[in-house]
Amino acid sequence: MIELDGVTRRFGATPVLHGISLAVPEGSFTSILGPSGCGKSTTLRIMAGLDRPNEGRVRLNGADVTEATASERNVAMVFQSYALYPHLTVAENIALPLAMRQFSRLERLAGVGRLMPGAGAKRAAISARVREVAAMLGLDDLLERKPAALSGGQKQRVAVGRALVRDPSIFLLDEPLSNLDARLRVQMRAELAALQARTGRAFVYVTHDQVEAMAMSDHVVVMMSGRIAQVGAPRDLYERPATRAVAAFIGAHPINLLDVTLGASGACSLLPKLRVPGAAGARVTLGLRPEHLVPAAAGLSARLERVEYLGAEAVVHARLDDGTPLRALAPGDWAPPAPGGALSLAVAPERVHLFDAETGARLPAAAERVAA
Amino acid sequence: MRLSRTARERATDLWLAGPATLAMIGLIFAPVAIVAVLSFTDYQFGALTFRWIGWENYATLFTDPIGRKAVTNTLIYVAVVIPFAMGLALVVALGLHNLAARFPRISATLRAAYFLPVAATLVAMALAWQMLLHPSIGLVNQTLGGLGLPAPDWLSDRGLVIYTLAAIGIWQSVGYNMVLFLAGLAAIPPDLYEAAEVDGATKGWERFWTVTWPMLGPTTLFVAVITATQAFRVFETVATLTRGGPAFASDTLVYALYREGFEYFKAGYASAITMVFFVVMVALTLAQFRVLERRVHYR
Structure with a gap:
């Protein structure tokens, strides 16, 4: 060795x-x-x-x-x-x-x-x-x-x-x-x-x-x-990427990174199911992989920009209501709404990566996935 | 009238290649043909008539003691200049190439110094050599005398003069060859040296034989051709320093051609020398490319 x-x-x-x-x-x-x-x-x-x-x-x-x-x-x-x-x-x-x-x-x-x-x-x-x-x-x-x-x-x-x-x-x-x-x-x-x-x-x-x-x-x-x-x-x-940079580098589809400020109880306004105890008011970066973000009946509400159809799957380019761009992955047979139409993107809380917005370091796993 | 497409393309081809071709024919091929014809005559400049004498001019060149002297002197000169001008240039280039990694300034200064003889006018430089090599007051013999060594007559000793001229020829072409070798060395991918090191070529000379020498193949071929053609047409130093003397001991082909043609006006004989020189040049170039090209481009 x-x-x-x-x-x-x-x-x-x-x-x-x-x-x-x-x-x-x-x-x-x-x-x-x-x-x-x-x-x-x-x-x-x-x-x-x-x-x-x-x-x-x-x-x-x-x-x-x-x-x-x-x-x-x-x-x-x-x-x-x-x-x-x-x-x-x-x-x-x-x-x-x-x-x-x-x-x-x-x-x-x-x-x-x-x-x-x-x-x-x-x-x-x-x-x-x-x-x-x-x-x-x-x-x-x-x-x-x-x-x-x-x-x-x-x-x-x-x-x-x-x-x-x-x-x-x-x-x-x-x-x-x-x-x-x-x-x-x-x-x-x-x-x-x-x-x-x-x-x-x-x-x-x-x-x-x-x-x-x-x-x-x-x-x-x-x-x-x-x-x-x-x-x-x-x-x-x-x-479990150790930093935001590693998360951005690893993965066939580039990860979505969203900077958010947590609420008073460590809750995230964007993802109501996510709560980070002991981090009230902190600035964090959410890491959402496109393959974990799928069109569903309920979830993040967004507007569709365009769809890249790849056969087995389709890359969905959307924007959140505040204008943040987001990439999601849908199955190939998904029927998209017309461009500009509303859609909901769901993510399982345990799939969300959390990073310190300042240092980029991963926030400890124990603090991150407390489902409401 | 509109020409067809192919006719127009042909006209373009002709327009592009034609002038240069005409110039080549008028300025190179036709004179060579005329010289070739003249070499079989006893024509003299200004004469009104000439006789066909067949191969007699050629026979004179190779049997007459003076003609033979010019041929052998040229061959000795070439045989000395080619290996030394190439070998020294390669050694200097390798040294400067390695030096450049650590002391780029010194390397650049030395490179300029080595290139100086190429940039300088050879006739002017020959005068400097004449002073340096003066039998009694020249710097070379003064130094040798100071060291208690014999002081030879560099330019008037019959056995020595052609080697003295060869040394000046080497001095003059090392710089040019060095620049060519330096370019060749710079083009060798550093990966190859590293691969050789990983493969166990740890010593400098092992790396030289595994990577440097084979990769310099095309450069070496080019340098060989350039040096050989340069050496075969040695003229300036002979004309300014010795005028072929003493007693034709430094007579060379091109100097003999000049003397016969422009001093004795023997146009027929000078043409025969020109043809020999021309054939040697063509044969040399063709042989070098035929033999070596297959081996240096690695196909």
């Missing part, structure tokens, strides 16, 4: 990471999720040994590796750009990490290598291992091609193969799917998750796409502006 302990990284005077502490358990599929510029790639590069922290330690299986290079740490990395060597064939690209480690410079020279005692056996072992990895990734027919002759998905597989060919202590993946088209991305998502299960090694997967993180990982680290906002299973992030 890899651990970061109080890692701070500054580029010049600009701090990028503010004392990150984080542990990736052995055998887990951990995603580092965050908007661009939040420091997730820097975190990964520090794990890889391609970058050094200004402060803090990096530990790999208990050993301090803060000053160790990438190859000393024995990590494998898949780059967003794939970073394949354009002058080598697919087979040579995959074999390179093994050749670099097992051959001396003299043995690596084509021609001379064949004459060296013992090099032939090593060469055969490497080529067998390359074929094994290629078969696993469906690259058998492409081994003699150069990267320029491959499609994006094939390059992606070669990059994964190069990481897979040796037995690294940890796999680091930096947005590996972001250059693929949508259909291929879904396919590779499943393949990567299956690969992780097969190798049993820890994968650290950096992405800005919350769908990828939710779909593939058993552990998600959400980063916001150089700090860890929340760590947890995908279900935790969705059901």
Whole structure:
């Protein structure tokens, strides 16, 4: 397992990471999720040994590796750009990490290598291992091609193969799917998750796409502006977001955030069933996920603006009576009123997220769902 | 009268490509053809008649001691200049490229200094070299003498002069090649170096052979062609410093062509030299592109 302990990284005077502490358990599929510029790639590069922290330690299986290079740490990395060597064939690209480690410079020279005692056996072992990895990734027919002759998905597989060919202590993946088209991305998502299960090694997967993180990982680290906002299973992030920002980031449909002032008894004028004891007169933010807000006979009264019909479901854009815009999700067969018409949107009180309007922190669960 | 659509498009094509094509034919292809024809005659400038003498001019160039001297001198010059002008430029470019990450100011200043010989007029620079290399009062020999080393006659020693000129040629082209290599180095994606590091290429030279050298392939090809053509047409330094001497020890193809054509007015013989030079240039360029292009663009 890899651990970061109080890692701070500054580029010049600009701090990028503010004392990150984080542990990736052995055998887990951990995603580092965050908007661009939040420091997730820097975190990964520090794990890889391609970058050094200004402060803090990096530990790999208990050993301090803060000053160790990438190859000393024995990590494998898949780059967003794939970073394949354009002058080598697919087979040579995959074999390179093994050749670099097992051959001396003299043995690596084509021609001379064949004459060296013992090099032939090593060469055969490497080529067998390359074929094994290629078969696993469906690259058998492409081994003699150069990267320029491959499609994006094939390059992606070669990059994964190069990481897979040796037995690294940890796999680091930096947005590996972001250059693929949508259909291929879904396919590779499943393949990567299956690969992780097969190798049993820890994968650290950096992405800005919350769908990828939710779909593939058993552990998600959400980063916001150089700090860890929340760590947890995908279900935790969705059901109990720690801050308003995490709630806004997680979820296929963007959450509705409404700033309200609670009444004297901690009641909310908008949602009569919701009462927050001990918070009388406080400013809070209500988080309502569109998928929990459905057209019903009674509930929040609003006016319909427009409907995006998606087949199985429809995204309803409405405005509350005070003009606040609201997104809701209706079943595909829902018959909407005419635009501008009135409708009611119902939400179950236990589905409402409550955040402090000032700090954005989640308000304790005990205080929030007291049905009237 | 309205032209049909295809006729109008053809007219546009002709209008766009025609003038340049005519200029090329008039200014390049026709003169080359005339020179090729002249090379088989004994024509002299101003003469009223000429005789067809077949391959005699070519035979003279390759059998006459003076003609052969020009050919071998040019080959020696090229053989010395190409590897050193490229190797030194690559070393300097790598150094400046790495220096730029830590000391951008110093790197930029040095880059300008290395580029200076390219921007300066070679004839003026040749005069500076002449003073530096003066056998008794030149700075080079003064320094060597001060160190107790022998002081050779750089420009009048028959065995040495062509190498002295080659050194000046190297000095002159390192800066240009360095700029080309620097551009090539800047275009290498940093991801590749990081991938190489993760893959176990930890030492500098391992990264060089795994990433830098292969990725510089197209640049190296281009630099090789440029340097070779530059070296083959060496003229200014010969004309200003040695005039081909002493005793034709620094005579080169283009200088011989100038001397035969414009001093002795032997237009036929000068044309034959021109044709040899032209064929060498074309062959060199074609060979380099044919052989190397497949290997440097990685298809």
